[in-house]
Amino acid sequence: MHSLEDILKHPSEYSFCNIKVLKFYKCADLTCIFTVNVASSLTKLERLTVSQCPLIESLVKVDNSGANKAIKLLNTIFEVVALGVRDSEFNNESQTTVVKLPKLREVDLEEVNGLLYLWETNEWRQLELPNLTRLSIHNCYKLRHVFTTSMVGSLMQLQELHVTHCTYMWEIIKKDDDSQRKVLPCLKSLKLEHLQYLQAFCLWDKEFMLPSLTTLVIKQCPSLSVFTNGFVAAPKLKVIETNEGFIDLGEQDINSYIITHKQEEDNYDLWHIQTEGESAEGQSNLQMMNQIKNC
Known part of the structure; x- marks a missing residue:
């Protein structure tokens, strides 16, 4: 070298x-x-x-x-x-x-702690990655999104997208256009793990198509409340790997499962708080929290 x-x-x-x-x-x-x-x-x-x-x-x-x-x-x-x-x-x-970048196929980003975005996007400049097949991002804690919706049209060959341990990741794909439909035709594997503040795959209220998706892993994403804000179609996806193990989707789509699961978690947390509040230790904790709140 x-x-x-x-x-x-x-x-x-x-x-x-x-x-x-x-x-x-x-x-x-x-x-x-x-x-x-x-x-x-x-x-x-x-x-x-x-x-x-x-x-x-x-x-x-x-x-x-x-x-x-x-x-x-x-x-x-x-x-x-x-x-x-x-x-x-x-x-x-x-x-x-x-x-x-017409030939770029694989990108690995690891411990790039200052990374804010892959591309400084604006309406006058667009980045296209037509042959990107695999993107892995690990421990880039400042990164808040991976792609924008305007970039999705160039990701026709993307097969694997893995994002892990990115604390401030807010969404994987950020909305920056008003098109009616987005498709990732070749995406087979999507893994989202240890993303503390992740709200959604894409906070976009239009149709999102994932016709090839067969592997979806969602672990340690406690803030995830929805996959997209619109209709999402992933006809080949039958099972999701989660903190609780492998979940059979059955007749549910991804959105339905995530929304239902989030509601169950919220209800459990509420029940846990109420139960704790009835105990002596819980009363003490609540009193301490109130004291802190009133300071």
């Missing part, structure tokens, strides 16, 4: 446009992986792994304005052999610019 110093001294000897695999490990100074122009040049990139890079806030940054010295340096290296696309070409807000 060539060192960063070697690459800097002899950049013309390296062809970054042909890169297929990129791994970033313990890069303490990086705040993003690519700027838009660099991402656009990586037309053969197939696999991206980022691990233990605590300051990264976004994988792809719209421009260099907020980039630190290290990422500017890294992007300068890529630009030496890039396709000649400059950041200034992406700053024209009179038309929508599509940034595509």
Whole structure:
């Protein structure tokens, strides 16, 4: 493996446009992986792994304005052999610019604790990942969503989506458009585990189709109250793996099961509080809580 110093001294000897695999490990100074122009040049990139890079806030940054010295340096290296696309070409807000990583198949993100989003989305810039088949995100506690609804149309090959130990994850797919229907045609496996504040897969009130989904794991997601706010169809899904084990859906859809299960949990919690309140210890705890409340 060539060192960063070697690459800097002899950049013309390296062809970054042909890169297929990129791994970033313990890069303490990086705040993003690519700027838009660099991402656009990586037309053969197939696999991206980022691990233990605590300051990264976004994988792809719209421009260099907020980039630190290290990422500017890294992007300068890529630009030496890039396709000649400059950041200034992406700053024209009179038309929508599509940034595509056409060959990217697998992405692994682990312990990227500063990660806020994969892509700084806005109405003028869109990211497309047409061949992404697997995305695994683990222990990225600041990340609040994975995709936006406008990105779903490009995820035609996505088969596995696993998100675990992301404390502040609010929803997996965030609404940012008003289309009537979304489809993830190839998604087979969806695993959501240890997501403390997850509210839903998508807080979207339109139709969501998951025709290939056969594996759904939902564990340690105590705030989950609904899968989507609209109709969801997953005709091949028969069983959900949960904290209680494997649950046969029977005639229920995903939404019906989650809503019913949440209501049962809430009723149990209410009963537990009421029962505890009748005991001497419970009375003491309630008194202490009231004292704290009145302070």
